Amino acid sequence: MAERMFSHSVRVYWEDTDAGGVVYHAQYLAFLERARSEWMRALGNGQELLREAHGLVFAVRAMRIDFRAPARLDDMLDVAVELRECRRASLVLAQSIRRGDALLLDAEVRVAALDAPTFRPRAIPAPLFAALEPLAIPRSHA
Numbered sequence: 001m002a003e004r005m006f007s008h009s010v011r012v013y014w015e016d017t018d019a020g021g022v023v024y025h026a027q028y029l030a031f032l033e034r035a036r037s038e039w040m041r042a043l044g045n046g047q048e049l050l051r052e053a054h055g056l057v058f059a060v061r062a063m064r065i066d067f068r069a070p071a072r073l074d075d076m077l078d079v080a081v082e083l084r085e086c087r088r089a090s091l092v093l094a095q096s097i098r099r100g101d102a103l104l105l106d107a108e109v110r111v112a113a114l115d116a117p118t119f120r121p122r123a124i125p126a127p128l129f130a131a132l133e134p135l136a137i138p139r140s141h142a
Helices: 027-042 047-054 126-135
Strands: 005-011 056-067 076-086 090-099 102-115
Touching: 005 027, 027 047, 027 056, 027 076, 027 090, 027 102, 047 056, 076 126
Parallel strands: none
Antiparallel strands: 005 076, 056 102, 076 090, 090 102
16 A cells, blocks of 8 residues: 655746745745646556546646745755545545744645546545545544
C-alpha cells in the first residue's frame, strides 16, 4: 500500500515572490496544486492518464487556508498531501507547507471528480476509488 503522507519539495524562485522577497500569497496555491498532481502521479495516475484513460479530471471545489509564517526567496519547502476523505465523487485532502520543522501553511482542499468532456460531476472510477479509499485517514483518527 502507498504511504498515507506524500511530500513534494519545491524551491522558492524570484517569480514566486513579491518585491520584498516573500512568497506572494497566491503562489502557495500553485505549490499546493503541484504537490497534489505529483501525489496522483506517484500513485500511478498522472493527470493526463486520468483524462485519457478514465475521462476524469479533478477540480478544486473548496479550500480553507491558514497562512502561519512567510516563505522567502531560495527557501526549500516541503509540501505535504494527505487524503482525509475519499467519497464517491470527491476527495478531501489535508495539505501543509513546511520549511524544515516550521509550519508555514496548512490547508484543507476539497476536489470534485468531473467528467473531462463536460465538466459535470461524476463518480470516481471504481479502480481509482479502490486504490484511493484505503489511503484515507480512518474517521476515528481524523
